[in-house]
Amino acid sequence: DHRPATDYLSGLNAEQRQAVETTEGPVLVLAGAGTGKTRVLTTRIAHLIATGLAWPSGILAVTFTNKAAREMKERVAHLVGPAGEGMPWLGTFHAIGTKILRRHAELVGLRSDFTILGVDDQLRLLKQVITAENIDEKRWPARQLASFIDGWKNRGLTPKDVPPGEAAAFANGRGTGLYQAYQDRLKTLNAVDFGDLLLECLRLWRENPDVLEQYQQRFRYMLVDEYQDTNVAQYLWLRLLAQARKNVCCVGDDDQSIYGWRGAEVDNILRFDHDFPGAVVIRLERNYRSTAHILSAASGLIAKNKDRLGKTLRTDDEPGERVSVTGAWDSEEEARQIGEEIEALHSRKENLSEVAVLVRISAQMREIEDRFVTLGLPYRVIGGPRFYERAEIRDALAYLRATAQPADDLAFERIVNTPKRGLGDAAVALLHAHARRARVPLMQAARYLVESDEMKPAPRRSLRSLMAQFDRWRTAMEKTPHHELAQTILEESGYTDMWAKEKSADAQGRLENLKELVRSMEEFPDLPAFLEHISLVMDANEDGDQERVSLMTLHAAKGLEFETVFLPGWEEGLFPSQRALDENGRAGLEEERRLAHVGLTRAKRRAHIYFASNRRIHGLWNATIPSRFIDELPEENVEVREAPAAYSGRTASRFEGMTPFASSYQTPGWQRAQARAAEAARDPDNDWRGGGGFSENGSGFAGPFQAGRRGPGGRG
Numbered sequence: 001d002h003r004p005a006t007d008y009l010s011g012l013n014a015e016q017r018q019a020v021e022t023t024e025g026p027v028l029v030l031a032g033a034g035t036g037k038t039r040v041l042t043t044r045i046a047h048l049i050a051t052g053l054a055w056p057s058g059i060l061a062v063t064f065t066n067k068a069a070r071e072m073k074e075r076v077a078h079l080v081g082p083a084g085e086g087m088p089w090l091g092t093f094h095a096i097g098t099k100i101l102r103r104h105a106e107l108v109g110l111r112s113d114f115t116i117l118g119v120d121d122q123l124r125l126l127k128q129v130i131t132a133e134n135i136d137e138k139r140w141p142a143r144q145l146a147s148f149i150d151g152w153k154n155r156g157l158t159p160k161d162v163p164p165g166e167a168a169a170f171a172n173g174r175g176t177g178l179y180q181a182y183q184d185r186l187k188t189l190n191a192v193d194f195g196d197l198l199l200e201c202l203r204l205w206r207e208n209p210d211v212l213e214q215y216q217q218r219f220r221y222m223l224v225d226e227y228q229d230t231n232v233a234q235y236l237w238l239r240l241l242a243q244a245r246k247n248v249c250c251v252g253d254d255d256q257s258i259y260g261w262r263g264a265e266v267d268n269i270l271r272f273d274h275d276f277p278g279a280v281v282i283r284l285e286r287n288y289r290s291t292a293h294i295l296s297a298a299s300g301l302i303a304k305n306k307d308r309l310g311k312t313l314r315t316d317d318e319p320g321e322r323v324s325v326t327g328a329w330d331s332e333e334e335a336r337q338i339g340e341e342i343e344a345l346h347s348r349k350e351n352l353s354e355v356a357v358l359v360r361i362s363a364q365m366r367e368i369e370d371r372f373v374t375l376g377l378p379y380r381v382i383g384g385p386r387f388y389e390r391a392e393i394r395d396a397l398a399y400l401r402a403t404a405q406p407a408d409d410l411a412f413e414r415i416v417n418t419p420k421r422g423l424g425d426a427a428v429a430l431l432h433a434h435a436r437r438a439r440v441p442l443m444q445a446a447r448y449l450v451e452s453d454e455m456k457p458a459p460r461r462s463l464r465s466l467m468a469q470f471d472r473w474r475t476a477m478e479k480t481p482h483h484e485l486a487q488t489i490l491e492e493s494g495y496t497d498m499w500a501k502e503k504s505a506d507a508q509g510r511l512e513n514l515k516e517l518v519r520s521m522e523e524f525p526d527l528p529a530f531l532e533h534i535s536l537v538m539d540a541n542e543d544g545d546q547e548r549v550s551l552m553t554l555h556a557a558k559g560l561e562f563e564t565v566f567l568p569g570w571e572e573g574l575f576p577s578q579r580a581l582d583e584n585g586r587a588g589l590e591e592e593r594r595l596a597h598v599g600l601t602r603a604k605r606r607a608h609i610y611f612a613s614n615r616r617i618h619g620l621w622n623a624t625i626p627s628r629f630i631d632e633l634p635e636e637n638v639e640v641r642e643a644p645a646a647y648s649g650r651t652a653s654r655f656e657g658m659t660p661f662a663s664s665y666q667t668p669g670w671q672r673a674q675a676r677a678a679e680a681a682r683d684p685d686n687d688w689r690g691g692g693g694f695s696e697n698g699s700g701f702a703g704p705f706q707a708g709r710r711g712p713g714g715r716g
């Protein structure tokens with residue numbers, strides 16, 4: 001019998017229970033890490049359904065990541081039984097926005113099968129827009145424009161809403177015009193970018209009050225997790241939707257606001273009371289996750305921030321192990337030590353799924369991954385589009401998109417000459433020229449060109465055979481299982497062969513990725529469903545039930561918990577990130593500190609911090625010193641571990657009581673290293689600030705310090 005358990009409330013404390021049972025009117029749960037905010041939300045959904053206050057379909061729950069949405073779905077299903085009456089609408093802002101937009105696409109000038117552009121395609125399109133306006137793309141790079149546009153969209157600004165002063169910042173005041181041109185191009189392509197998923201929704205509702213009302217009526221109850229990280233557009237979206245019934249319950253923690261760089265506004269928490277007068281504010285103070293040492297370490301650290309609402313946290317848990325701090329000679333040794341420690345845990349029969357390694361930037365992952373591979377430790381990388389953002393995967397997806405969606409110009413252009421088939425720039429220019437003239441998609445232009453003599457015979461033959469292949473594949477779509485078709489496409493197009501022939505070290509990996517892609521398609525009913533999934537789910541790179549260590553950025557770890565957490569790379573310049581300090585001063589530092597706090601509070605029983613004395617930044621070795629965050633941890637909660645080589649010379653004051661932190665911080669050597677790092681960080685191709693890899697919320701923005709992604713929406 002899977003009927004709702006009647007005792008779902010009994011496991012809650014009094015405040016949690018109040019948060020669950022205050023179903024009518026606005027509720028804000030403002031509470032620290034591990035106090036059961038997410039648990040309150042899940043239980044609340046169960047409660048609404050069990051008491052008959054709402055049908056599942058009348059409930060809307062917003063999570064920050066797709067992974068969190070999946071977990072919440074499972075937990076709700078467990079509490080309310082198999083979804084006889086359907087499930088609540090449960091997903092990220094973007095996923096829910098997509099669902100709504102598909103239903104009403106025509107009202108905002110789209111067709112319901114619109115494409116959602118990834119970062120690559122967005123940049124390619126912006127490049128075209130910039131060039132078409134005769135602006136020098138080298139001087140005014142597409143990345144920078146992308147950053148502005150993302151920032152504006154995060155703030156809910158359409159081209160005409162952009163303050164003139166801000167538009168002036170790009171291409172001598174032509175920013176807004178380019179933004180408009182870009183939006184027009186998107187419409188022509190029947191495409192949206194991630195920002196549009198909310199922005200177009202807002203426009204839809206503002207211009208069609210009847211549609212808005214329909215959703216306001218439908219969703220009797222709304223719930224939002226990780227509320228501290230909503231941006232303005234999300235906030236406006238939520239407010240419009242909740243304005244009618246006002247049964248909205250938001251949970252959040254200002255000390256875990258870590259997406260300011262992407263336009264999140266912690267002020268939304270403060271504004272809540274204003275926009276929803278009479279809101280009941282509930283505070284939870286008991287932490288159920290971590291041992292006392294870990295909790296005190298994290299609380300001591302975050303107490304250094306000035307800009308916070310402040311709260312008490314307590315645990316009834318035992319003291320447990322202290323937070324360990326270990327120095328390593330270099331990042332390779334750091335990876336080796338982490339590997340050893342995990343093997344030791346494993347041999348003590350600890351579950352590897354309860355172990356996580358949380359890094360500041362995704363570039364730190366490679367050495368750790370290499371180590372895991374060497375040791376044969378199973379692991380998974382969580383929270384990146386890393387897999388789907390890889391070039392070979394994007395190429396393969398472009399083939400699939402071009403097959404399924406013949407009007408998808410970006411996809412077609414991406415693969416028309418990959419592998420090389422003699423359709424170089426000249427041929428592509430011809431295709432474009434004709435497409436523009438005849439106002440048709442590139443594929444259709446291609447059909448014309450293979451019959452005309454505008455194109456030289458050799459490329460024409462090549463194009464003809466490519467078009468014949470697409471025809472065949474399209475016909476095959478009807479009767480071939482889509483993953484088999486994908487395999488066929490990759491083989492017949494010569495794409496797999498291209499990598500097979502390449503002798504480089506990573507070609508093998510790419511071939512494996514392609515195999516993995518084809519395999520993953522089996523989980524979907526058809527190609528469109530798969531493509532939809534790809535555009536939204538960037539953190540679904542995990543399979544099987546095998547116990548694995550989880551590897552992810554700190555940003556991606558929000559909301560999660562593990563028995564043991566490893567925190568490598570606590571060094572000045574890396575964490576706190578030099579870039580955050582340079583660009584945002586104290587606010588930047590405080591956001592970094594919140595990130596450290598998020599990292600520590602993921603741990604239930606063990607937290608291990610590492611720093612290396614030498615780290616390679618952009619190919620250059622740099623001497624580094626321990627992060628100031630290490631110094632800020634309350635001494636009584638920390639255990640410093642032996643690491644002989646690491647401490648020679650430069651250390652924080654804590655270590656061996658030798659060099660005072662401030663003076664070591666000012667050594668010329670350190671300053672040089674810092675200057676080098678800062679320089680490296682300004683290089684647009686630099687992996688160093690490749691950031692969280694990304695898209696843990698499926699929003700498709702690049703990682704925290706991806707080149708030029710800090711738009712005007714950033715915390716400033």
Ligand code: ATP
Pocket residue numbers: 011012013016031032033034035036037038039040253256287288289558559560561601
């Ligand atoms: P974060 O801020 O990190 O997202 P959170 O406030 O959402 O944390 P949860 O993830 O909901 O916290 O809960 C943390 C842990 O504490 C979970 O393992 C949860 O099951 C457990 N927990 C929460 N409330 C209780 C309770 N009343 N009794 C026992 N365990 C609880």
Ligand code: MG
Pocket residue numbers: 037038039225559
């Ligand atoms: Mg949570």
